[in-house]
Amino acid sequence: MNPITQELRFWELLYHLVNKEGMRLVHLSKNRDEAWIEDDRKEPYQIIRVVLRDLDWGREFREEVEKAKQRADDVRKKLSLRQANVVNLIVSLYEPVDSWALDGDRPLPLTAGGKKQLRTILITEGSKEEVMFPLATEWSLRETPDFIPLQQVEDPETLIRSLRNQVRKESDRRTEDERNLFLYGRPVFTFLLLFSIVGMYMLVEQEGSSTDIRTLIDFGAKFNPLIHDGEWWRFFSAMFLHIGFLHLFMNSLALFYLGGAVERIYGTLRFIFIYFMAGLTGSAASFAFNEQVSAGASGAIFGCFGALLYFGVKHRRLFFRTMGMSVLVILGINLTLGFLVPMIDNGAHIGGLVGGFFASAIVNLPQSPFRAPRRAAALLLTAAGLGSLLVYGYTKPQDGSGYLAYAQIGQEYYQEEEYTEARRYLTLAAEGGAESKEVWFLLGNTYAMEEQYDEAGQYFETALDLDEEFAPAHYNLALVFMEKGDLDAAEMSVTRALEIEPDNSQFQELAQEIERRK
Structure with missing residues (x-):
């Protein structure tokens, strides 16, 4: 196999994998003697390196294998295929003249198990069919690569240029198709x-x-x-x-x-x-x-x-x-x-x-x-x-938590001294199931601020039914009783508030005021 024939085999192999089998050309070196291909047709995905080299000695073969190992990790990372196996196909004129096998075994195309493995396969003119037939089966190719007999090739250089252009054209077409997937519309x-x-x-x-x-x-x-x-x-x-x-x-x-x-x-x-x-x-x-x-x-x-x-x-x-x-x-x-x-x-x-x-x-x-x-x-x-x-x-059953917003709105209206609106939303909260002591307490306050003491007292007592230790309700109830003139009831309520919060100065002042009035 002369150099022209060797290059022809290289491009015939690339053309078959890319154009006929639909694999993706990832990288082609500037010298156009090394190509990385991603076999993304089905899982498990793998990476194929095809390189054109003259290997005279086994040392050169092993150096080429080490070079492939070093580059394989970068390609895996680029393709987000960190566990993918790599098949390293070397297209050479002849086998090295000395011993070149790895670990004592010639790296024939046997199925590789596991993950993140690299397997090197040497392809020469005499071994191309022997090598590619089992690979075609292993890779589930539609057909075995067709290597044209040399006697049928009138102008190898023209054929190489044609294959090279077709591979590049197919790669560009696929890249453009993938790009168009992201650019179908406008935002x-x-x-x-x-x-x-x-x-x-x-x-x-x-x-x-x-x-x-x-x-x-x-x-x-x-x-x-x-x-x-x-x-x-x-x-x-x-x-x-x-x-x-x-x-x-x-x-x-x-x-x-x-x-x-x-x-x-x-x-x-x-x-x-x-x-x-x-x-x-x-x-x-x-x-x-x-x-x-x-x-x-x-x-x-x-x-x-x-x-x-x-x-x-x-x-x-x-x-x-x-x-x-x-x-x-x-x-x-x-x-x-x-x-x-x-x-x-x-x-x-x-x-x-x-x-x-x-x-x-x-x-x-x-x-x-x-x-x-x-x-x-x-x-x-x-x-x-x-x-x-x-x-x-x-x-679904309502637990009242959805109506707490009404209570919050009611509180905001109360703070703005819009007592009628506050009462409306607090009532909605209570009717919806948000029957917290604070809701009833605020409702009582809305009536108390408008001097409707009977209604206010009822709501303060309802708040105390929910929590007898709610000191502010006892205090406000004492104020209601005092406004109504029932000083004994007022004294009882403020006394209860002081039992709960004995250091509260506001409660103490009210108790003194009730005592003075009595």
């Missing part, structure tokens, strides 16, 4: 969403405060009691509200990057469906498992994570070669924080994540084969999951 709707949530934040701040629970509820935050009363639109309106500037900033940043990436991959129409379906499932999960007032685009943003994970399922190798590990790490950190930080609505996050994944399965990726059964199954699973969340949320 038009993402910017519209950003404009909408920032605009809504400014409007909420103008009308009140984005951290004020009353303002948030007025503008459509997720609030279970009102959803139970028929305000289902809060599942969607809550997606456009944010609680404070930091919440807005973090979600806007996430939406800019994640939403932009998903809209580019899926296109605008698919992205709209994914975003709102994820937002709906996130809100439904929050409705089912979280009684607190909540707002934000987090559920829909986690749906973008779900959409990227679906892309990873469909294009696993491309996903992990590009953004895969970053997506998984960031997702893992956010979910962990959701379990560790009580204020984070992790139900909305997980619901949005799952909803975004299945919504992506419903619309599928652009230019993917249309598989109606799979998409129908995804639609049915999504509908069943969403329906289950809603049914559970609407039918």
Whole structure:
């Protein structure tokens, strides 16, 4: 085999693996005598190195093997295939003239077990068919590489140029196809969403405060009691509200990057469906498992994570070669924080994540084969999951915690001396099951401040029924009795308050005042 023939075999082998078998050319050296190929057709993935070398001595062979070992780890890292086996194919004129086998055994193409192994195979003109036939079986090739007999090649150099151009063209085509998967659409709707949530934040701040629970509820935050009363639109309106500037900033940043990436991959129409379906499932999960007032685009943003994970399922190798590990790490950190930080609505996050994944399965990726059964199954699973969340949320027993927001609103109105409004919300809290001693105590205060002492006394006594050691209720009840002229009852109440908090100067002063009046 002369040098031209040797180069021809090198390019015939590359052409077969890349153009006919669909393997991916990862790297081609500047001298075009070394190529790294990723066999990503099916698991377990492996890496193939094809190198063109003249090996006169066994020492040169072993040096080539060491060189392959050193480069293999870098290639594994680049491809995110740290455990992949590497097959090192050396195309040479002749075998080395001296002993060249590794560890006393000639490295024939036997199946390698384990992980992260490197196996070197020497290919000469006389051994090419002998070597490639078992490899074709081991690698599940559609056919054994076709090496053209030398007598049939009129112009080897022209044929080499043709093979080289075809390999490069196929590699460029595949690279362009992979690039186009990330650039199908433009992030038009993402910017519209950003404009909408920032605009809504400014409007909420103008009308009140984005951290004020009353303002948030007025503008459509997720609030279970009102959803139970028929305000289902809060599942969607809550997606456009944010609680404070930091919440807005973090979600806007996430939406800019994640939403932009998903809209580019899926296109605008698919992205709209994914975003709102994820937002709906996130809100439904929050409705089912979280009684607190909540707002934000987090559920829909986690749906973008779900959409990227679906892309990873469909294009696993491309996903992990590009953004895969970053997506998984960031997702893992956010979910962990959701379990560790009580204020984070992790139900909305997980619901949005799952909803975004299945919504992506419903619309599928652009230019993917249309598989109606799979998409129908995804639609049915999504509908069943969403329906289950809603049914559970609407039918589960209420523990009253969802109505604590009414108590908070009532307290805010009380502090603003708007006693009628305070009484209305505190009554809603009590009727909803948030029957804490503080609710009844504040209700009593709203009547007392308007000199309705009979009603005030009843609510203070109700608070004491829940906690007989609640000293402020005894004190306020003493004030009510004193205003009504019942000094004996007032004295009994303030005495009980002093038994609980004997060092309270306010209680002591009231006791002295009652004694003076008596």
